[in-house]
Amino acid sequence: MDDATAAFRQEFKEKLITWLQLEDKTPDDIKDDDALFGSGLGLDSLDAVEIVIALKREYNIPQSAVDQRRDIFTTFATLSDFVQHYHEQQH
Amino acid sequence: MPVAAKNLSDQRGNALGIGFFRVVIRALGPRCACAMVWFVAFFYAVCDGTAMRAATPYLRSRFPKAGAMARRWHFYRLLVAQGQVIILAHWLRSGRQVPIREEHPEHLRDALLDRQRGLILLISHVGCWQAALTHLESYQRPVNLLIQANANVHIARMFQGQHVTIINNDGPFGGLLDCVAALERGEIVCIMGDRQAGDHEEALPMTMLGRRLFIPRSPWLLAARCRCAIMPVFTLMRGMASGIDFFFAPPIAIEYNLPRKPPADIFTPYIAQYAAALEKMAVDHPYQVFHYDHQASTATPRET
Numbered sequence: 377m378d379d380a381t382a383a384f385r386q387e388f389k390e391k392l393i394t395w396l397q398l399e400d401k402t403p404d405d406i407k408d409d410d411a412l413f414g415s416g417l418g419l420d421s422l423d424a425v426e427i428v429i430a431l432k433r434e435y436n437i438p439q440s441a442v443d444q445r446r447d448i449f450t451t452f453a454t455l456s457d458f459v460q461h462y463h464e465q466q467h
Numbered sequence: 468m469p470v471a472a473k474n475l476s477d478q479r480g481n482a483l484g485i486g487f488f489r490v491v492i493r494a495l496g497p498r499c500a501c502a503m504v505w506f507v508a509f510f511y512a513v514c515d516g517t518a519m520r521a522a523t524p525y526l527r528s529r530f531p532k533a534g535a536m537a538r539r540w541h542f543y544r545l546l547v548a549q550g551q552v553i554i555l556a557h558w559l560r561s562g563r564q565v566p567i568r569e570e571h572p573e574h575l576r577d578a579l580l581d582r583q584r585g586l587i588l589l590i591s592h593v594g595c596w597q598a599a600l601t602h603l604e605s606y607q608r609p610v611n612l613l614i615q616a617n618a619n620v621h622i623a624r625m626f627q628g629q630h631v632t633i634i635n636n637d638g639p640f641g642g643l644l645d646c647v648a649a650l651e652r653g654e655i656v657c658i659m660g661d662r663q664a665g666d667h668e669e670a671l672p673m674t675m676l677g678r679r680l681f682i683p684r685s686p687w688l689l690a691a692r693c694r695c696a697i698m699p700v701f702t703l704m705r706g707m708a709s710g711i712d713f714f715f716a717p718p719i720a721i722e723y724n725l726p727r728k729p730p731a732d733i734f735t736p737y738i739a740q741y742a743a744a745l746e747k748m749a750v751d752h753p754y755q756v757f758h759y760d761h762q763a764s765t766a767t768p769r770e771t
Contacts, residue, residue, distance in 0.1 A: 397728040421641035429692045439651045
């Protein structure tokens with residue numbers, strides 16, 4: 377993992393904690409390979425809605441882009457990498 | 468599957484009985500079939516203890532002074548109305564039409580003026596809700612229906628080939644991302660507002676006729692997050708399947724600028740408006756509110 381990816385993931389963990397108000401979590405508690413839903417971070421479908429809306433608001437990622445890539449919600453890393461790549465393509 | 472999560476009406480009737488009614492509807496029309504329901508429902512009113520127990524919480528709250536015999540009579544009337552509503556739904560499904568009256572259609576028209584913005588229609592277990600979906604076609608806006616997975620087969624069959632897109636709640640993220648996508652496209656999303664999609668779904672308490680119900684939180688959060696209107700609609704059967712009355716309640720104005728991950732009680736004032744509209748339906752049309760015990764979520768809902 378290069379430095380840019382590591383830095384982005386760290387920043388994205390902080391954002392995720394803020395968006396979802398995961399008050400009992402710190403960025404260090406979120407492992408890159410943690411499943412977002414179910415057994416991992418324990419997020420639910422309403423959290424998914426919060427994430428999708430936040431991605432649009434903060435990264436200008438349209439719902440349609442997320443809609444075509446539901447697999448990005450598998451782990452923290454898959455979501456973070458998707459956002460990073462999308463963000464880089466736009467700038 | 469736990470009994471509480473099953474749809475009680477799916478377990479009633481058998482293939483022979485259903486086939487018989489289909490023949491009667493085709494041959495003699497819905498009014499004749501509706502008349503026969505009075506006889507068939509009498510059998511269920513006397514013998515179906517499970518359904519009676521399921522209906523009792525609603526009947527006790529709607530008819531608090533009724534004794535056991537009177538409550539059994541109200542139960543009978545409830546079963547008759549439900550049977551007749553099913554006949555009406557089948558009649559509509561076969562492509563037939565019945566006279567429709569709309570009350571306050573301007574609420575819906577106004578909400579649909581902005582073509583960029585979607586609309587959440589809160590449907591309820593009141594009257595012939597299936598008719599609402601059929602009728603919405605006339606508003607020329609794509610319609611989506613978020614449904615409980617165990618109702619999928621019946622509902623999907625009912626709307627097969629029509630303009631309604633079925634969104635399953637057992638799909639990824641409970642179908643909510645599909646709802647977001649539809650709302651972003653400016654479409655109508657119909658969500659059953661008075662029933663949790665299983666005990667796992669986050670629920671909000673509301674009081675109807677002094678009885679506590681738990682209703683899904685997702686429509687309210689979706690409306691807030693997608694900045695769209697949310698509007699209750701009720702479809703009541705008139706006479707013996709002779710027509711449908713649509714009641715479009717005023718859109719419920721949600722505060723869009725909510726904090727991230729808003730606390731559940733932030734929706735309480737809006738839910739109270741929905742509860743009031745639902746309660747009015749129960750007062751005015753007591754036999755067309757089909758709130759059986761499994762819909763009241765009296766078990767162990769995940770309250771937020």
